[in-house]
Amino acid sequence: MSKKRQITIVDIAEAAGVSIATVSNVLNRRNVPMTPETIRKVEQTAEQLGYRRNVMAASLSRKKSYELGMLVPVFGGYHGQFAEEMQRMAHGYGYHLSVFSAAGFDPEIEKRHLDVLLQRRVDGLICHGLAMSQEATRHLVGEGTPLVLFNAWGWPNDIAVGAVNLDFVDGCDEAVRHLYEQGCRTIVYLAKTSLYATDLQRRAGFRNGLSKLPEPVPYDMIDSDEVETIDQALEQVERLWNREAPVGILGFDDVISLAFMSAVQRRGYRVPEDFRIAGINNDPVTTVCHPMLTSLDIPYALQAEMTMMLMLEALGDTRALKQSPADEARKLKRIGHEIQIPLRLIARRSSIAEALE
DNA sequence: ATTATGCTGGACCTGCTAGC
DNA sequence: GCTAGCAGGTCCAGCATAAT
Missing domain, CATH: 3.40.50.2300 (Response regulator)
Known part of the structure; x- marks a missing residue:
C-alpha cells in the first residue's frame, strides 16, 4: 500500500491564496504583523485540508530538532518517575523527550540507543551514569551534542557538560x-x-x-x-x-x-x-x-529542573539564565560541574x- | 518624504537518489 | 564519481501599499 501524499504548507498556501512564508508565520504563531483575516483564512484552510506539521522538515531548516534523548537503566521506580518529571520539564520548554531504557546496565544496548538518538539528531542527551566506558562515550558524543548526566559521579566535563546527582x-x-x-x-x-x-x-x-x-x-x-x-x-x-x-x-x-x-x-x-x-x-x-x-x-522536580537548566545552558538557550532561587535556598551543592541535590x-x-x- | 504594515521570494538546511 | 534536484519547512531581506 503506497503512502498517501501528505498535506504541506505549499498546499495550504495555494488553497488560501497566500505565500508559504505567511502560512509558516501563521501556523507557528510568530510575532509578525498580520491581518486577522489572513490568520483566519490560513488556519481554516489548514484545518480543512487536515494539515499536520512535518517536524523533520522543520528540524532540517532550523538546524535544531527540539528533541532531547534520555537514557535510563530501567523503566519504573526512581527512573520511571524521574523520566516522567523530565518529560514534563522538557515539554514546558518546548522540547520533546524520547526516553529509552538500557535494559539494566548493558553497555551494548546503551551504545545502540545513543547511536539511534544521535542519528535522529536530538539536540541533547540526558543519561544516567553509563555502564559503557568513558572513552566509548567520548567517542560517541564527541561531535557536539551536549550530554547532561544524572547520578553520575566523576565524569570529566569534556564528555558531559554537567551532572545532576542525588546526594x-x-x-x-x-x-x-x-x-x-x-x-x-x-x-x-x-x-x-x-x-x-x-x-x-x-x-x-x-x-x-x-x-x-x-x-x-x-x-x-x-x-x-x-x-x-x-x-x-x-x-x-x-x-x-x-x-x-x-x-x-x-x-x-x-x-x-x-x-x-x-x-x-x-x-x-x-x-x-x-x-x-x-x-x-x-x-x-x-x-x-x-x-x-x-x-x-527524592525531590524529582528539582532534579529535573536543574538537569533542564544545564541542558538549556549548553544549548545556548537564554531561558536558562532566568532568575531562580539561589543554590543556598535549595540546599544545592556544586562540586565542579556536578550539582548535588539534597535528600x-x-x-x-x-x-x-x-x-x- | 518617511514610516509602518503586511506580505512575498528565495536562500538555505541535510542526506539521499537519479541522471549524466 | 560528480552534480543536480528533491523533500518540507524556516528565516530574513525586501517589496508594495497605506498612513502620517
Whole structure:
C-alpha cells in the first residue's frame, strides 16, 4: 500500500491564496504583523485540508530538532518517575523527550540507543551514569551534542557538560544517624551492587554515618544481589544481632526495605520494636504499607529542573539564565560541574521509637 | 518624504537518489 | 564519481501599499 501524499504548507498556501512564508508565520504563531483575516483564512484552510506539521522538515531548516534523548537503566521506580518529571520539564520548554531504557546496565544496548538518538539528531542527551566506558562515550558524543548526566559521579566535563546527582552520601549519613538516635545498636545496609555508582554513593554515606556515631556499632553491608532470598539476608542479620537493642536497617530502595520488612514480620519479629527500617525513594507505597516506611524523599522536580537548566545552558538557550532561587535556598551543592541535590529523611512508624505505647 | 504594515521570494538546511 | 534536484519547512531581506 503506497503512502498517501501528505498535506504541506505549499498546499495550504495555494488553497488560501497566500505565500508559504505567511502560512509558516501563521501556523507557528510568530510575532509578525498580520491581518486577522489572513490568520483566519490560513488556519481554516489548514484545518480543512487536515494539515499536520512535518517536524523533520522543520528540524532540517532550523538546524535544531527540539528533541532531547534520555537514557535510563530501567523503566519504573526512581527512573520511571524521574523520566516522567523530565518529560514534563522538557515539554514546558518546548522540547520533546524520547526516553529509552538500557535494559539494566548493558553497555551494548546503551551504545545502540545513543547511536539511534544521535542519528535522529536530538539536540541533547540526558543519561544516567553509563555502564559503557568513558572513552566509548567520548567517542560517541564527541561531535557536539551536549550530554547532561544524572547520578553520575566523576565524569570529566569534556564528555558531559554537567551532572545532576542525588546526594546519597549525606542522605544515607542522615539515615544512619536517625536509626542510631532511635536506639538501634546494630545497623545494616541492604545493598544492590548491580546498580554500581548509586550503590557506591549509598555505601559511602552509610560508612560516613557510622564513623560519626558516638560509639562504634556492629554493622554489615549485605548485597541483595548476592543472597538467594531476602530471608537469607535476614539470617545474616540475625547472626550479627546481640538482641539487646533493635536492629537498624537501611535498604538500597523502598522495594528492598519493604521486602525485608515482610520477611522480618513473617519470622515473628515486630517493627519497629525489634527492627527499625528505612528505605530510599519515598515511593507512594511507603504510606500504604504497615507500618508506614521511613524513607529518603527524592525531590524529582528539582532534579529535573536543574538537569533542564544545564541542558538549556549548553544549548545556548537564554531561558536558562532566568532568575531562580539561589543554590543556598535549595540546599544545592556544586562540586565542579556536578550539582548535588539534597535528600530529605521522612521518618515514619517503621523506624520511630517514641511512637510506641 | 518617511514610516509602518503586511506580505512575498528565495536562500538555505541535510542526506539521499537519479541522471549524466 | 560528480552534480543536480528533491523533500518540507524556516528565516530574513525586501517589496508594495497605506498612513502620517
